[in-house]
Amino acid sequence: MTRPADPSPVSPPRYGCAPGGWPLLGHLPRLVFRPLAFLDSLPGHGDVVRVRMGTRLVHVVSHPELVRRVFTDRRSFDRSGVLYEKVRALLGNGLATCPNAEHRDQRRVLQPAFHPSLMDRYAAVMTAETQALTARWRPGAVVDVTEEAFRLTTAVAVRTLFSAGITPRAAEELREALEVLLRGLYTRVVAPAVDRVPSPARRRYRRALARWRTGVAAIVAAYRAAGVDxxxxxxxLLAFRDERGRALSDAELGDQVATLVLAGAETTSSVVAWALRLLADHPGAAARLHAELDAVLAGGPVTRADLPRLPYTADVVREALRLYPPAWAITRTTTRGTELAGMPLPPGSIVICCLYLLHRRRELFPEPDLFDPGRWAAGEVPRDAWLPFGVGAGKCVGDAFGTAEATLAIAAIASRWHLTPVAPRPPRPVPRLVLSPGPQPMRLAERTPGAARSSNCKEQKP
Structure with a gap:
């Protein structure tokens, strides 16, 4: 991986307040309907900006020093409060949602599932599922790239989690339920009262939640009954025993399965979908990518052994993660009195670390809104300013898995296909638990290896 550059000087953090809040609702309408446009306006008011979400005050942080402090000061900032209660209603109390006091033990549970010795097996599943997906594609057809990416990564997550005993129909039901849940969760996080209002959307959400829990419980029960490794x-996970020899309960297994499916499906699919769209909009970067893929793969399938020889492909993934980090807004709650940018925060204060804003700071990234994978090889990425997987003890346990999957998927798709957006207008990001590009219909055309055109990879803004 390219060594990041030393950090550029960053001015001391400033505290400010977001203007334009509505009576009673505060900034909720803007967070629900135009979240990125609203977030883009916040740096003009400070590095820690107070925002009103209904009756609640939250503090949006985008300064690199303060983001790292919130992530690593586990005595002052924890995963608790009403926002995490809503997330736990979907994911349970797994590694991604548990309080700090439980995180170390839960990480020990999941760490073996991401041991390097398993990555060859996982990579084979990733490439096989990508080939199965694209085998259904036809030249001239139009596909929703966002939906196809989600279908791909969900299939990979299911096969690496449950390699036996799950039917294609059961896997599809899990995928459909997860799609509904992820669409509805963001609204419930920013506006918890929505769950108390009877509506068709609430009924769909609750039905999907019930299907999800029932489906996961059935898989766990089948594995436990079979007793086969x-x-x-x-x-x-079934074989795990803690220091006292205790196995995980069915509820604990279900929580960890939910965490793994979300991390293996939604986050990675977002990266793949964004990268494919950014490449379609930036033909210079696409030509450079195609040249690398043609030289390394020579028309053959991509494997994990090829990854070290695909540095530009990896940089495309890194640049997509910089511009559109899946975990774009990560919440913590203060557990004791502290301060940020000189502003005292009492216990119970809500802090949102906005990686979307951090990754676009102008003093850290030259031309920050530009999709330029070449900045990585040029050493233009400051150390500690790129945090798509978090940092410290809470860093994502599946970062290597997700990065490998996204890189393999981009390589497999781009080596064989040109994708052209049906609508030239930029995609409108959809507020979900991760930063999704929303529906992206794109027309398929087969490409011949060696047909890459040389061009400068620096292009217009995404």
Missing amino acids: HGDALSL
């Missing part, structure tokens, strides 16, 4: 992630 299938060599997959769920078998590892």
